[in-house]
Structure formats: C-alpha cells, structure tokens
Amino acid sequence: MGKSLSLLLVQGAMLTATSVFGQTATEQSFIREHSLQQRTQRFGATLQSSETIKKSATTFVKRTHKSVNSIARKTPQPVYEPGWSVDFNTADQWDQFITIDANGDKNADESKKNGIWSLLLNDGNGMAMYYYNAKNTADDWLISPGINLKGGKTYYVNFKLRCVQATYPERIEVKYGNAATVEAMTGEILAPTELNNTTFQSYTQVLKPTTDGVYHIGFHAISDAFRIALYVDDVSVVAAPEADSPSKVTNVTIIPDASAALKATVSFNAPSTAYDGSALTSLNGIRVLLNGTQVKDIKNLQPGEQHTFIVDNISQEGLNAFTFLPYNEKGDGESYVVSAYIGLDVPSAPTNVMLSDDPNNIILSWDAATPAHNGAFFPNKITYRIHTVSYNNWGQPQLADEMDVVTDGKTQYALGFGADEGNPRQLELAVTAENEKGRSEKGNISNTLLLGKPxxxxxxxxxxxxxxxxxxxxxxxxxxxxxxxxxxxxxxxxxxxxxxxxxxxxxxxxxxxxxxxxxxxxxxxxxxxxxxxxxxxxxxxxxxxxxxxxxxxxxxxxxxxxxxxxxxxxxxxxxxxxxxxxxxxxxxxxxxxxxNDNSTKVMFIDNIHVGDLADKDLAIAVSANKEAMRSETTNVRVKVSNVGDKQVDSYKLVLTVDGKKISEQQVNEPLASLEVNNFELPYKVESLEAKDMLEIVVTVVADGDTNTKNNSAKTNISVSSPDLSPVQNLSGTKVGNDVKLAWEKPSPLMARTDDFESYAAWSISGIGNWTLVDGDEATTAGDFLYDSNGAEIPYTHEGAPFAFIVFNPQDYSGRNLSAGGLHQFDAHSGIQSLASVHGTQMNIYTFDQEPAANNDWIISPALPGDAQNISFYANNVVATNQMTGQKVDLKQTVQILYSTLDTDTTHFQVLKAIEIAGGKWQKVEAELPEGTKHFAIRNITSPETAYILLIDDITYHVGGGSAEKYNIYRDGTLLASTTDCNYIDTNAPEGNHTYQVTAVYEGGIESAPITISVVVTGIKHLSATEVRYDVYTLDGICVKYQSESLEGLKAGVYIINGKKTMIK
Structure with a gap:
C-alpha cells in the first residue's frame, strides 16, 4: 500500500480472525507476526472502547537478549513398549518428550516461543511446533521417551509433518539413539527433508536396531532462519507384523464410567484374519496397553470372538491411549490404538453465543456446554463465565475482564440495557464453561453487536x-x-x-x-x-x-x-x-x-450522503492561511458544494471581514448535483489593522436554495507584522482644539514568543520561519496510544521521516487525550507544542527495525545579531515498566547551538547540552553571543531512552536597528512623518478619532501600529492603555464585551481586543 494510503481504524472494533483459504486463525496470526516482525516496542497508553483513556503512565519494557544452550528436562519417564503412541492432544503426552535448544537462540521472553519446540494445543487438538528464529538456522531437538526394542526386529516409526506456508518451507531430519541426548542421535530414520506441504503428510519409516535396548526418537528442526512454523503430530512406534501374525482387533468401544470414577468398560472383537489377509489359524492372546504400559494380557480367545472387560484403577484422569496388540507364535500382530477420556470431563466452550439486537434489553444466550472429550459430564452443574474481549497486536482475540457469572447450567444472561443507547461502539462477549474439573480451553465469542444511538x-x-x-x-x-x-x-x-x-x-x-x-x-x-x-x-x-x-x-x-x-x-x-x-x-x-491475478485493484468512494435531497441546496466551506502580514494580500479559499438533487445554474459569493462587506462575486457557471466548485477570493490586510485576529465569513446566495443553514462559513486569520519594534507608550492629550501625541522610541530588541498555536496540527513543514532538519532520517515511530483491542492508533505522518511535528493531544487522530485523562503530552501553554519522536532504522544484516538515535534540529528565524537571552520549555515522558511496575524516566538529551552565518547545520557551535527528565515542563535558558544569526535546539537522545521530546514557548528577541522616522495616522489617513517623538494635530475636528503611530525603518518598512482613541470634546488626556475589553475564546465564543476589566477569566488563551493573550 502506498504511503498516502492508511488502513481504516475503528475505535473499539477489530475483525474476528477467521479461516481464509485453508489457513487456521492461529496460522494467519503467525503469518501476520512473521510479515510484521519489525515492530518497535510498545510504550503507549490504552484507549478504551468508551473513549476514555487509562490514567496510568505509559508503559516501557527494556528487553535484553540472553543466549543459552538449554535442555528442557521433564521428570523421569517410564520406558514404553512397542505400540507406544502420542497425538499431542494433552499436556501429559507432551511431557513425555525432552526439548533441546542446541543453538541457544530461544526468545528471552518466556511468553514467546521463537527458536524452540513447544506444544500447540487448541481446543483439545494438539501438535508439536517449532517456531522460527528471525536470525538463526534452526538447531532444535524434540526427543521421545525411551522405548524397549529388540535387536534385529523391524519396527515402524509413524509421524506426520507439515509447514504453514509453501513460500516458507521448513527442513527436518529424524534420528534415533540409545539416550535422550544430541550426541546419541546417530541412527537415521528420515534424512534431511524440505517440507512445503501445508497439510499433514504421513510418514512410515523403518527402524531396525542391531541390539536389544531402550531407544529414543529425535525430531531435529533444521529450517533456515525466518521461516514460520514446523509441525509434528501423531507419533507412534510399532513392531512390524509377520505375514501370518494376527491382524488388528475390530469393533472397539471404550465406555467411561458414568459416575466419573477412574474406570472404563472395554469391548472388542478378536482378529479373525492374519496380517496378510488369510484366515487366522492361531491366536495366543491380546495384550492391552494403557498409555504404553501393559494392563491386560487376555488369553484363550478364539479368532473373531467378542470380549468385554473392565479396567479399574486407571492411574490418570483425562485422555488415555488404549493399544490392542494381538500376537501368536509368529510374533506381534497389527496394533490398534484408540484414546478415551476417563473421569469427569472438562466442558467444551459453549457454542452459538449470540447477543440479541434488542433496543430495550440485550440478551446474551448460548448452547449448553458438552463434554470436551466425551467423558463423564453433568450439565446442570456447569458454571458459565461471561467475559469482555480484547485483541492483541496481531489481531488475536483474548479473554479480557470477567463481567458476570451464570450458575446451575443456565444458558442466557440479560445485560440490562438496550442496543440503541449511548455513543457508537461495538460489543463482543465471550462465554467460558467451568465445572469442578476445570474450565473450557477457550471461550467462544459472540456476534459483534453495534451499540449506540443511530x-x-x-x-x-x-x-x-x-x-x-x-x-x-x-x-x-x-x-x-x-x-x-x-x-x-x-x-x-x-x-x-x-x-x-x-x-x-x-x-x-x-x-x-x-x-x-x-x-x-x-x-x-x-x-x-x-x-x-x-x-x-x-x-x-x-x-x-x-x-x-x-x-x-x-x-x-x-x-x-x-x-x-x-x-x-x-x-x-x-x-x-x-x-x-x-x-x-x-x-x-x-x-x-x-x-488469481496478483495485481493491485483499487476504487475510491467519496462525498457520501444519506437522507432527503432538497431540489436546490448549496453548501459552503471556507479556509485561509492561518496568518497574513499587514499590507499583504491573502486568498480566502472557498468550496461551494451542490448537495441538492438538481443543478444550480447561478449563485453569488459575499465576503465579509469582521462584519464589513469586502466583495461580492457573481457566478454563472452551472453546478451539477454532488459536484463542487472552488474559488479564491483576494483580501488585502490593511497596513494599519489594529487587530491580531480577523473573522472571515463567506456566504453563498442562490435562487431557490431552501436550506440556509449551510450557506455561510467562517474562518479566522491571524494578523502579523514584520519583526520590527513598534513605538512605546503612545499617549494623546487634548490642548484646546489640538491633539498632542507623544511616544517613546522603539526598544532596540523586541521579545517574541512562539507558542506554536497558530500552525496546523500535525504539520512537519511550513512551521513559520523555523527551519527543520531531520538529521537521523529514521522511520518515525509512535506507540503513544492504543485502542481497547490493543491496536496502535497512529498519528498523522507516523512512519514518515521528520524532525519535529506540531503535536496536538486534543486532536490525536480525532481523539482528545487531555479530556480523557492522559496528560503526558499536554502543551506548556495552549494546546500545541513541537515534538521530536523516536524512530527506527533497518539493520541491513538482520532486516530488523532497530531503535535509532535522535538527530533532530529546529533552527530559529534570522536574528538581528545582538547578544541576547533565549528560553524555551521542554518535557519528556516518565513511563512504567510492565514487568516490575517501576517508573522509568525516558530522559531526553538536548543541545543548544548557535551560528554566526546561516542555517547550515555544519556551521553551528554547541553552547550547552542538557538532560530533560522527570516528566514535567522545565524552563531552559541560554545566552547567545554577539553576532549570532540563528540558534538551534537539537534532540540527540540515545536509542535506549528515545521516545518523545516536547518543546514549547520558545522566546527570543527580534528587531534591532534604529527607526528612521515615524508615521502618524488619524482614522487611517497619513497626517505626517517626523523624526521627533511627538506630534501635534492642530485644529482636529470634533468627534471620536483613532490615532496610530508606526516606526519606519530602512527601506520604508513600517512596524505594527500602536493605536489610541481620542474624543475631541472635554477629555484632557488618553493613553494607549485606557481601553475596554472584548474577549473571545479561541473557537469564537464571546465571554466579555466592552468590559472595564479582565477579572474573572479562567486561565487559558483568549482573543482580547483582537489579540491573542494568555491568562495565567
């Protein structure tokens, strides 16, 4: 998928793993894990399906790799007789084997099974599995228990083998020896073989020892690195029958005791034919083995005779393997193996788990559990446990919190609320069954039910x-x-x-x-x-x-x-x-x-509308650059959409700024249903514009438009000025019919603080006049937030190389982290800050994505060259170790540098290096020497603690130089220019007048105006500070109008008299 395509993420939703083209859900997860192995570590917080956020700190796990040659030794096992078999359907059978990690490459994380043999057991169906190591060729042994064999006698070793995917074939060899060690495995049963079959293939290999003894079978995984999984199943060792030895028994039934006692009634028919199919003339007896140990030798049976007996005092509850081995003077005949569950059986997972789509009261129902292995069972003594469901990073479902318990075999549960209530979300529940023997091996998941008000x-x-x-x-x-x-x-x-x-x-x-x-x-x-x-x-x-x-x-x-x-x-x-x-x-x-065509096919869908369509209905959307300079012409971007059913032949656009009509444009081009037309309306910001924020409104007017609610749209433009110091302390005094203006010279330097509030959230370029340099060029990572299914919620531009990004925790992929209680990423002021995040780079030798050291630069706009003090605020994240619960301070290392030339990073010299720690905003200051043209903030954090560095409220000084003159304006008209710091407006007309003074620098460039209002009546003196206040929130809500004070305002950022102001 291209970089500009991103898979759709849904809060609280995850597709249930299903079988596709013959692969099991487990194998699909193995393939996904294999193809996505280059994942970075998970640090992030978890977003719940109810759109709340866990308030615990983010998590951090420091992983280490240990190399150890390990042998998994079980308790001493008995020696078995020919006829021994295992199907790996119980842990007891698995425990008969020894595993040897000969190359010592198993995963240090015990929850991972990479690089070793392990038991894969799912709902009573098991097999032995070797799971790949990404770097090393397999060298791992699975060795059977000892089996008594006779020298010179022929035995058959039976087993089944397969891989997961033909494009990732596996390799194995099978050997035997007289001890359960690698060194003893000298005899060959199966030469090294490549497996590309994805269904089990049966093998019957001959083993003929030269001497009597106890022998072990060894399955040796020798697959190449970065395969997927190798499976072994249904292993048995039987003596090769002679032609006129007995064939196998028939009509075998094993009936466990219904009271759950450890006994069973066994019935069979003795063989009536020899192994070669001829009539059987001699039958000396039939040995019965239980789990490889003989429990009965039945003699005096006639060929074909039915025989029934009871096996008492069976040593183990659970699945037991019964082997029937008939024999005569020619030797052992054909064996027959069957398994039966003896004792109280565990319940299977309830099936047909359903949530009713009821608007009043949702009912969860299920079919009664059955015995998992057809053993003894008491349905009315089953307890059902109801769980919520979560999904891990590979999309595998997991039982989450236990919601409630249903006893006495009942098979439904009322949730107590309806499906059409609350915010949109999805609900899946799982039900497990339990009795005194144990709990079902899994919980079956219900249908996915949509909850929420439509x-x-x-x-x-x-x-x-x-x-x-x-x-x-x-x-x-x-x-x-x-x-x-x-x-x-x-x-x-x-x-x-x-x-x-x-x-x-x-x-x-x-x-x-x-x-x-x-x-x-x-x-x-x-x-x-x-x-x-x-x-x-x-x-x-x-x-x-x-x-x-x-x-x-x-x-x-x-x-x-x-x-x-x-x-x-x-x-x-x-x-x-x-x-x-x-x-x-x-x-x-x-x-x-x-x-079977393996080429990409894609289609696009847009502008989805559901509902009644008016005949004629135009809608409008407006955007503009967030900032425009005084005296600059900016374009207001307008999109007109026809969301009606009929074509609109003509319409007009009206542009107003702060309530003043600026322009009107007639459009006579027809606009068809569901089509759009785009326009750019020019607007020149006045050089004397006193406000720092302007409200832009555009209205579309069309004959017959019956829906006026969508005919107007607005946006705001921040008004800026050149980095030139304005005059100070402007005042006006009425002297007779004259107005005397006085001011002070501009400050040589003017402090400027960039709080990054005016830039588009999640921008990685075009951030004002700052220069961004991505020195590490790593693939940026996230791991900041996860949904309730365990899937990461990415931010915009995650994965793209960048230096810094405008980080807005209140619009993180449409989620407000701060409102949800996650405050680690809050800005120092306002709602936005700059962030340098951790990244990964591919190791060209292992193809692993490994953490990279940060080398991210933010370089200042041009400075006047004066010596000055700069400051900024920086923050990091303190996380919690998932294994120990200890706090881990993900410290960030920052350099402050300066250049007397330009923005080339090779021209910068280091002023100081500091460590950002503690998870709290801290102020950082530095003194720039005379001649500094640019300063830089550089993140150089090492891979061990690289995560996120937040930077906010950078303060530096601009301006410098001397004003050549001053321009004086009355009501927007230039009155005069002077080199003095005062001016008298003689015979000023009566009325309320606005006076403005600008400082004019080299090249005729004016500073921002300083403004006062003078009423030419009896008022003697006014200063630029005697004002009333109009106060708006950043989203345009008026909280004070013509107020004499700012008392009562809560801390935050406001637009006060058109200027952005922070109240602390």
Whole structure:
C-alpha cells in the first residue's frame, strides 16, 4: 500500500480472525507476526472502547537478549513398549518428550516461543511446533521417551509433518539413539527433508536396531532462519507384523464410567484374519496397553470372538491411549490404538453465543456446554463465565475482564440495557464453561453487536484531509489482506470534492474488502436516498452496494461486475424509501476479487450522503492561511458544494471581514448535483489593522436554495507584522482644539514568543520561519496510544521521516487525550507544542527495525545579531515498566547551538547540552553571543531512552536597528512623518478619532501600529492603555464585551481586543 494510503481504524472494533483459504486463525496470526516482525516496542497508553483513556503512565519494557544452550528436562519417564503412541492432544503426552535448544537462540521472553519446540494445543487438538528464529538456522531437538526394542526386529516409526506456508518451507531430519541426548542421535530414520506441504503428510519409516535396548526418537528442526512454523503430530512406534501374525482387533468401544470414577468398560472383537489377509489359524492372546504400559494380557480367545472387560484403577484422569496388540507364535500382530477420556470431563466452550439486537434489553444466550472429550459430564452443574474481549497486536482475540457469572447450567444472561443507547461502539462477549474439573480451553465469542444511538439524517461523510468524521466499520479477508496489501482505508491522494481525502477499497489476490456505516435512522425522511461519488480504476472484481436491516439481513442496492475501469468520478444515487419504517439500517460498500491475478485493484468512494435531497441546496466551506502580514494580500479559499438533487445554474459569493462587506462575486457557471466548485477570493490586510485576529465569513446566495443553514462559513486569520519594534507608550492629550501625541522610541530588541498555536496540527513543514532538519532520517515511530483491542492508533505522518511535528493531544487522530485523562503530552501553554519522536532504522544484516538515535534540529528565524537571552520549555515522558511496575524516566538529551552565518547545520557551535527528565515542563535558558544569526535546539537522545521530546514557548528577541522616522495616522489617513517623538494635530475636528503611530525603518518598512482613541470634546488626556475589553475564546465564543476589566477569566488563551493573550 502506498504511503498516502492508511488502513481504516475503528475505535473499539477489530475483525474476528477467521479461516481464509485453508489457513487456521492461529496460522494467519503467525503469518501476520512473521510479515510484521519489525515492530518497535510498545510504550503507549490504552484507549478504551468508551473513549476514555487509562490514567496510568505509559508503559516501557527494556528487553535484553540472553543466549543459552538449554535442555528442557521433564521428570523421569517410564520406558514404553512397542505400540507406544502420542497425538499431542494433552499436556501429559507432551511431557513425555525432552526439548533441546542446541543453538541457544530461544526468545528471552518466556511468553514467546521463537527458536524452540513447544506444544500447540487448541481446543483439545494438539501438535508439536517449532517456531522460527528471525536470525538463526534452526538447531532444535524434540526427543521421545525411551522405548524397549529388540535387536534385529523391524519396527515402524509413524509421524506426520507439515509447514504453514509453501513460500516458507521448513527442513527436518529424524534420528534415533540409545539416550535422550544430541550426541546419541546417530541412527537415521528420515534424512534431511524440505517440507512445503501445508497439510499433514504421513510418514512410515523403518527402524531396525542391531541390539536389544531402550531407544529414543529425535525430531531435529533444521529450517533456515525466518521461516514460520514446523509441525509434528501423531507419533507412534510399532513392531512390524509377520505375514501370518494376527491382524488388528475390530469393533472397539471404550465406555467411561458414568459416575466419573477412574474406570472404563472395554469391548472388542478378536482378529479373525492374519496380517496378510488369510484366515487366522492361531491366536495366543491380546495384550492391552494403557498409555504404553501393559494392563491386560487376555488369553484363550478364539479368532473373531467378542470380549468385554473392565479396567479399574486407571492411574490418570483425562485422555488415555488404549493399544490392542494381538500376537501368536509368529510374533506381534497389527496394533490398534484408540484414546478415551476417563473421569469427569472438562466442558467444551459453549457454542452459538449470540447477543440479541434488542433496543430495550440485550440478551446474551448460548448452547449448553458438552463434554470436551466425551467423558463423564453433568450439565446442570456447569458454571458459565461471561467475559469482555480484547485483541492483541496481531489481531488475536483474548479473554479480557470477567463481567458476570451464570450458575446451575443456565444458558442466557440479560445485560440490562438496550442496543440503541449511548455513543457508537461495538460489543463482543465471550462465554467460558467451568465445572469442578476445570474450565473450557477457550471461550467462544459472540456476534459483534453495534451499540449506540443511530446517526440521524442528513448524514454526510467526505473524508476531509483523509480523516473520517463518522464511525465506519471495515472488514477484509484474503491473501492480500494477510500481508497487509489489501483492505479498506482512507487516502489523501484522491478526492471528488477537493477536500483532500476519500475512502478506498483495495484488493490484491483473492480478497474481499469493504466498509459498513454505523447505524443510520431514516426517521422523519420523506424520500431518502444514498448518494456518493465513485472512481473505479479496475476492470476485475465485483462491486457491492447494500443495506443491512436488523432482523432481515442484507438487501443489495447494486451488485456490479466490473468490466471497465473508467478512472473518473461519477455520481451514484440509490432510493432508500423501502427502509423508512426500519429501526435503523447500515449501508455498506464492498469490492470482491477472487481471481488469481496478483495485481493491485483499487476504487475510491467519496462525498457520501444519506437522507432527503432538497431540489436546490448549496453548501459552503471556507479556509485561509492561518496568518497574513499587514499590507499583504491573502486568498480566502472557498468550496461551494451542490448537495441538492438538481443543478444550480447561478449563485453569488459575499465576503465579509469582521462584519464589513469586502466583495461580492457573481457566478454563472452551472453546478451539477454532488459536484463542487472552488474559488479564491483576494483580501488585502490593511497596513494599519489594529487587530491580531480577523473573522472571515463567506456566504453563498442562490435562487431557490431552501436550506440556509449551510450557506455561510467562517474562518479566522491571524494578523502579523514584520519583526520590527513598534513605538512605546503612545499617549494623546487634548490642548484646546489640538491633539498632542507623544511616544517613546522603539526598544532596540523586541521579545517574541512562539507558542506554536497558530500552525496546523500535525504539520512537519511550513512551521513559520523555523527551519527543520531531520538529521537521523529514521522511520518515525509512535506507540503513544492504543485502542481497547490493543491496536496502535497512529498519528498523522507516523512512519514518515521528520524532525519535529506540531503535536496536538486534543486532536490525536480525532481523539482528545487531555479530556480523557492522559496528560503526558499536554502543551506548556495552549494546546500545541513541537515534538521530536523516536524512530527506527533497518539493520541491513538482520532486516530488523532497530531503535535509532535522535538527530533532530529546529533552527530559529534570522536574528538581528545582538547578544541576547533565549528560553524555551521542554518535557519528556516518565513511563512504567510492565514487568516490575517501576517508573522509568525516558530522559531526553538536548543541545543548544548557535551560528554566526546561516542555517547550515555544519556551521553551528554547541553552547550547552542538557538532560530533560522527570516528566514535567522545565524552563531552559541560554545566552547567545554577539553576532549570532540563528540558534538551534537539537534532540540527540540515545536509542535506549528515545521516545518523545516536547518543546514549547520558545522566546527570543527580534528587531534591532534604529527607526528612521515615524508615521502618524488619524482614522487611517497619513497626517505626517517626523523624526521627533511627538506630534501635534492642530485644529482636529470634533468627534471620536483613532490615532496610530508606526516606526519606519530602512527601506520604508513600517512596524505594527500602536493605536489610541481620542474624543475631541472635554477629555484632557488618553493613553494607549485606557481601553475596554472584548474577549473571545479561541473557537469564537464571546465571554466579555466592552468590559472595564479582565477579572474573572479562567486561565487559558483568549482573543482580547483582537489579540491573542494568555491568562495565567
């Protein structure tokens, strides 16, 4: 997938692992883990499905690697007789074996099974597994218990082998020896063999020892590095029968005692034929082995005779292997092995677990548990435990918190709330069964139930800037999905309405991908439609548009076999009137391509609308550069969208700034339904503009537009000035009919603090006049936030190389971390700061992604060259070690540097280096020497603690030089220029006048104006500080109007009289 495509993330949602093309869910997770092994360590906090955030500190695990030659020795095992067999369906059978890690490369993390043999046991079905090491060729042994064998006698060694994926074949050899050691494995059973079969292949190999003795079978994994998994199953050793020895017994039944006592009734028919198929003429007896140990030698049986007996005092509860070995004077005949569970059986996981989609009270129900192995069982004594479900990083489901318990075999549970309440979320529950013997090996997961109040119409999703506003639920399966080369997501490369984003559906080979909306209510609509834009670039596959109706299933609105990829945006509309009476519907889009063509196929969807369409309805959106200089012309960007059903032939655009009409533009170009048109309206900021913030409003007016709610939109522009010091302490005094103005010279240097509030969140370039240099060029990492399923929630630009990013914790992929209680990333002031994050680089020898040292620079704008003091605030994160619970201070190392030349990093000299520690904002200061043209802040943190460095409120001084003169303005008109620091406006007309004074520097460049108001009446004296206050929040809410004071304002950032001001 291209860098500009990102898979769709859904809060609280994760696709349940399902079998795809013959692979088990476990194997799919192995493949995903194998293909995504280059993951960085997890540090981040976890986001709960209810959109709250855990308040515990972020987590940190310091991993170490240990190399050790290890032998997993079990307690001494008995020696077995021929007829011994294992199917690995119980841990007891696994415990008969010894594992040897001959090359000492097992994972130091005991929860990981890389580089060793282990038991893979799932719901009573087991097998031995060697799991790959990414760097080392396998050298690992799985050695059987001892088996008594006769010299010169022929024995058959039976086993099954397979790999996970043919493209990653495994290698194995099988040997034998007279001790359970590597050195003793000298005899060959199976020469080194490459396995590319993904289903079990059976092997029957001959073993003929030369002397009597106890022998062990050794399975030696010798796969290349970075394979996946090698499986061994159904191992047995039996004597090779002679032609006229007995064939196997028939009609075997083993009935465990119904009271759960450790005994069983065994019945069989003695063989009636010899091993070669001829009539059996001699039968000396039948030996019965229990778990490889003889418990019965039954004699005096006639060929074909039925025999029944009871086995008492069985030593182990659980699965027991019964081997029947008939014999006569020719030797042992053909053996027969069968397993039976003896004693009280554990329950299997309840099946058919269902959540009812009930708007009043959701019911969880399930089918009663059954014995896991057909042993003794008492259904009315089963306790059921109800769990929530989480998913790990590989998408594997896990039992989470226990929610409640149901006793006495009851099979349903009322949740006590309805499905149409609260915020959008998904619910999955799992049920396990338990009796006095134990708990089921797994819990089966319910259907996924959508919870939350349905969305209302009009419903609109346009993927602005590649982000979705609504909850969308992706689904995907197939070979491309397994390798993360197919799926549903959003992109910034395509857009039908020029808003920087759309949805994509992408397949590779044998994939089905799609997305569903959340619940949508059509209540109150008259003629609802689904309308959207579609761009198709593929000529293979099937495209589906459908509605899912509760209780009724899927209703297809369109099922289209793709034949031509037109690669242009077209409009699609579908009538939804048939669903008006439904409680809700979910709308869905899917692309299925089951061909063997392994090329990328992609289609794009945008501008989704659900609801009634007015005949004529224009909507408007407005944006502009966040900042404009005084006397500069900036363009106001306007997007007009026709969200109605009919074409609009003409309309006009009206631009107002702070309530003053600036321009009006007539547009006579027709605009079709669901089409957009973009405009740029010029606006010149006045040189004497006194406000630091302007409100821009654009209104669209069209005849017949019946919806005026979406006809106006607004944005704000921050007004800036050159870095030139203004005059100080301007005052005005009325003397007769004259007004005498006086001021002080500008300060040689002017302090400037950049709080990074005016820049677009998550920008990595274009951050004012700062120069950013990414010296390490590493792949940036995250691990800052995880959803409730354990999946990382990435931030914008994660993975792209960058130096610093505008970090906004209140808009982290649409989530407000601060409001959720996660404050580690809060800014020092306002809501934004700069962040340098940890990164990874690929080791060219191992192909692992390894942590990289930071080398990230932020270089200041040009300075006047005066010696000056600079300061900034810096912060790091303190985390918690997951293993020990101890706090870990992820300290960051910062250099402050200066240059007397330019922004070339080779021209900088180090002033000082400091350590940022403690997880709290700390002030950092430095003295720049005379002649400094630029200073730099550089993150040089080592890989061991690299995580995140936050920088905020950088203060430095600009200006310098001397003013050549001063310009004096009255009501926006230039009155005069003077080199003095005073001026008399003679015979000023009566009324309220605005006087402004600017300092004029070399080249005629003016500073920002200083403004006072003078009423030419009886007022004797006014100063520039005697004002009333208009106070607005950053989102435009007026909190004070013409107030005489600022008392009562809470701490925060406000727009006061048009200027951004921080109240502490």
């Amino acid at each position: 969305d209302r119409t009009p419903y609109h999703e346009s993927f602005v800037n590649g982000k979705e506003e609504k909850v969308l639920l992706p689904f995907a399966e197939g070979q491309g999905v397994t390798f993360q080369m197919a799926g549903a997501g959003r992109t910034v490369d395509e857009s039908s309405d020029d808003d920087g984003g759309s949805l994509y559906l992408q397949t590779l080979m044998k994939d089905s991908v799609g997305v569903n909306t959340f619940k949508i209510s059509l209540a109150g609509t008259q003629h609802p439609v689904l309308a959207f834009k579609l761009k198709n670039s593929t000529s293979t596959g099937t495209f589906y548009v459908y509605a899912t109706v509760p209780g009724k299933g899927i209703v297809y609105l369109n099922k289209e076999q793709l034949v031509v990829g037109e690669n242009k945006w077209i409009t699609r509309k579908y009538d939804l009137s048939q669903f008006i009476g439904e409680r809700y519907i979910q709308l869905g889009f899917a692309l299925a391509d089951k061909s």
